[in-house]
Amino acid sequence: MGNAAFDRKVLFFGGKGGVGKTTLAASVAIVSAERGARTLLVSTDPAHSTSDVLGLPLGNEPSEVLSNLWAVEIDPAQEVDRYIEQVKARIADSTPPRLAAEVERQIDIARVTPGADESAMFDRFTKILAELGSTYDRIVFDTAPLGHTLRLLSLPELMGTWIDGLIVRRKKVNVLGRMWRSVSGAAQGSSTDDDPVLSALQDRRQRFAAARDVMTDADQTGFVFVVIPEHLPVSETERSVEVLDRNSIPVSGVVVNQCYEGADRERRERESGYLERLRRRFSTHPIIELPRLEAEPHGLDGLRQLIATIPGDAFEG
């Protein structure tokens, strides 16, 4: 992969609300699809606006928007429900019948536990990433405002450590269980080598590790900051890049959106000051400046106006 901002198989568009992330993510996804890559545009922002930008209804499952382009708006509530149904489906096999009713009740309570939405969203996120290379050639994430996204992106590390600890414990339980069965002479035949708890933990660790491998691979993945040349978005970007660095998530570029090109000299100078700050902070990254459009682009035709302003070398360097 070259040094072009959008020349990555996995792209995250992130930034403050209202800077144009969704519009830009949709535009890049359209160009990607038109250049022949099977592209999936994913919105992870619970307050979805991708369907508004495309002018098409979207749901929790990918729908085809154009040839080679699919789009999905992940709905955390539906993901929680899906997960809970899966767990319930397993109750019949593994739970003693006298406990089944109580277990079902308890699982329903878990629907509203703190963190359920976030965990379910993250679960879906890892499943979508796993489709890279098979179903899709490129996945473009239109993310929630930065705070949420940075949290989402740091989850594999956090959860991985926790699950590693549980796996170590569970193995110890199994070793002692085997010792106990051998000295007590009990049920030699019933092997616990296929402990369902251990294999569930290992599956999950494997999936988190795979997601993390993709997310930290600078050849495959790039985080694109979208900013407008104003104080708050620029300051937030400067701070956020440190969080990404800490989590080893590669940044592939910065888009400075809605740059003013009018006659007000004072405003132009103020904006170029912010641009200067960004150039200093991102000295090794491509910075793409896009003009402020007359009308807010939406619908496929509106997006084409925006696409026309994106320099071609942002896609292939």
Added chain:
Amino acid sequence: MGARTGRLTVPSTWRSRLKAAKDIYEEIYFAPYRSQIYRSYREQRDLFLIMTFSDMLGVPNPAAFYALELYPDLIEEFHQWHLRMGMDQAPEGGFRCC
């Protein structure tokens, strides 16, 4: 294993007497060892349960939601745990099994 039945049979030959003596010796040797293994096994199982469902004890667990998928497989263990801890009913507000 013949270790437990060895004491009950009446040894008729020299060879079987020797075997009975060996079984008794093994039993004496293994008994404390065996209960020690059982205790560690139980302790490790309890520790695993507490770590997996720590949020139910008020200790934050970043993966609490994912622990739910282990719930059907662990509920029986949990049931045994609270009985052993002297609670006839599962503790209020947490993991329920009865």
